Amino acid sequence: MVTPQKNSILVVDDTPNNIRVLFDVLRSVGFNVSVVKSGELALEKLSLIQPDLILLDVMMPGIDGFETCRRLKTDPSSKDIPVIFMTVLSDVESKVKGLQIGAVDYITKPIQVEEVLARVKVHLALRNTQIELKNEVTEHLEAEMRLQQTINELQKTQTQLIQSEKMSALGELVSGVAHEINNPVNFIGGNIIHASEYTKNLLKLIKLYQEYYPNPVPEISEEIQEIELDYLRDDLPKLLHSMEVGVQRLQEIVLSLRIFSRTDDTQMKPVDIHQGIDSTLMILGHRLKANKDRQEISIIKNYGNLPLVECYIGRLNQVFMNILTNAIDGLEQAINSQKIFTPFIIIKTEVIDSNFVIISISDNGLGIPKDIQKKIFEPFFTTKSSGTGTGIGLAISQQIIAEKHHGSLECFSEVGEGSEFRIIIPLQQEQ
Numbered sequence: 001m002v003t004p005q006k007n008s009i010l011v012v013d014d015t016p017n018n019i020r021v022l023f024d025v026l027r028s029v030g031f032n033v034s035v036v037k038s039g040e041l042a043l044e045k046l047s048l049i050q051p052d053l054i055l056l057d058v059m060m061p062g063i064d065g066f067e068t069c070r071r072l073k074t075d076p077s078s079k080d081i082p083v084i085f086m087t088v089l090s091d092v093e094s095k096v097k098g099l100q101i102g103a104v105d106y107i108t109k110p111i112q113v114e115e116v117l118a119r120v121k122v123h124l125a126l127r128n129t130q131i132e133l134k135n136e137v138t139e140h141l142e143a144e145m146r147l148q149q150t151i152n153e154l155q156k157t158q159t160q161l162i163q164s165e166k167m168s169a170l171g172e173l174v175s176g177v178a179h180e181i182n183n184p185v186n187f188i189g190g191n192i193i194h195a196s197e198y199t200k201n202l203l204k205l206i207k208l209y210q211e212y213y214p215n216p217v218p219e220i221s222e223e224i225q226e227i228e229l230d231y232l233r234d235d236l237p238k239l240l241h242s243m244e245v246g247v248q249r250l251q252e253i254v255l256s257l258r259i260f261s262r263t264d265d266t267q268m269k270p271v272d273i274h275q276g277i278d279s280t281l282m283i284l285g286h287r288l289k290a291n292k293d294r295q296e297i298s299i300i301k302n303y304g305n306l307p308l309v310e311c312y313i314g315r316l317n318q319v320f321m322n323i324l325t326n327a328i329d330g331l332e333q334a335i336n337s338q339k340i341f342t343p344f345i346i347i348k349t350e351v352i353d354s355n356f357v358i359i360s361i362s363d364n365g366l367g368i369p370k371d372i373q374k375k376i377f378e379p380f381f382t383t384k385s386s387g388t389g390t391g392i393g394l395a396i397s398q399q400i401i402a403e404k405h406h407g408s409l410e411c412f413s414e415v416g417e418g419s420e421f422r423i424i425i426p427l428q429q430e431q
């Protein structure tokens, strides 16, 4: 910041008489005066001092006043210093020339002391006001920047709070449900095996009875007809088998729920990313299924051969959840507007540059226009109606990828072709 009250003046002149008069007059009213005798020396001096005003003679040996002025106006450190020309040339042309190359005023030689003082004072006053204004503007800008920073930080914190609340509520719910379901499911699973065995034995016994007693009493014959024994014998094992399959599926679901809601996420651990994606897909299963308005959203998995990846898997699942939910929302919108009829999501993973894993999730939805693409990672930016979207899914996802995993999350999208979200994270975090 420049202080306006310095009021020092540099006189550039090669005529001893002029120098003496100017020096005495300016000193006598309290200015700091320095003197140099040529344009070259003036430019040299300007690299050392910053006068508030320059009185510049036009005719000097070496570079003349015009050239000196031109040069000092191209240097950012001296270009704002007001220059007053001193010239014996009273023709209009050279005055105009001086003003055109950046002088603020001119004085005609021989010098009139009162005129010099009057002009110097006016231009110094102007210069001082200009500096004060500049300082004020800078202060304002700085204050505004600080305010903006604070707002950004507040928004970030708010985003984190909302999402972590959302996720921990979901995580708790999921882990609670998984825990409650786990016991009865295991209990049914264990007993079904015995039930199948017992049923097989009973059916075998009935068969034996029928072989050795082919003509039972009427009451038994009636009962056999009544319960449709032949059909029962055929159907019961099938029915038990499908129950077994069902229970196995339930057990898988419970396992997925447990993986998804993993809350022991205070430390990074090497994990199977595919397991994380699959458990997230499981949780979203109900949204992928066909319903009365549309067909099923197909998931095309293109999983590469991945090693274990060092990460906070709970946090990564949160990112998968956000991106997949957006893709599903987008696909539903595309279906509703009759733009697509076979919705799909492709999930591709691979190792790149031997040290990074790339996880790409793309959909064949409507795509995102370029002007919207610029904003999607901003907190609270949403194109969804209020109540449907809060606009923090991608903001928090980017934070998780960039800050927690030192990776990157980028969007590639063309209108009419769909959107791809690409996550890149290191396989191992640097210590």
Ligand SMILES: Nc1ncnc2c1ncn2[C@@H]1O[C@H](COP(=O)(O)OP(=O)(O)OP(=O)(O)O)[C@@H](O)[C@H]1O
Binding pocket: 322, 326, 327, 330, 363, 365, 366, 367, 368, 376, 377, 381, 382, 383, 384, 388, 389, 390, 391, 392, 393, 394, 395, 419
């Ligand atoms: N796959 C996608 N297809 C089309 N638009 C998308 C897609 N993903 C994100 N967007 C756009 O990016 C915006 C921001 O997404 P973000 O997940 O941050 O917020 P949201 O989904 O609107 O709300 P929230 O996730 O907080 O419930 C969305 O409103 C949508 O306009």
Ligand SMILES: [Mg+2]
Binding pocket: 322, 325, 326, 389, 392, 393, 394
């Ligand atoms: Mg979202």
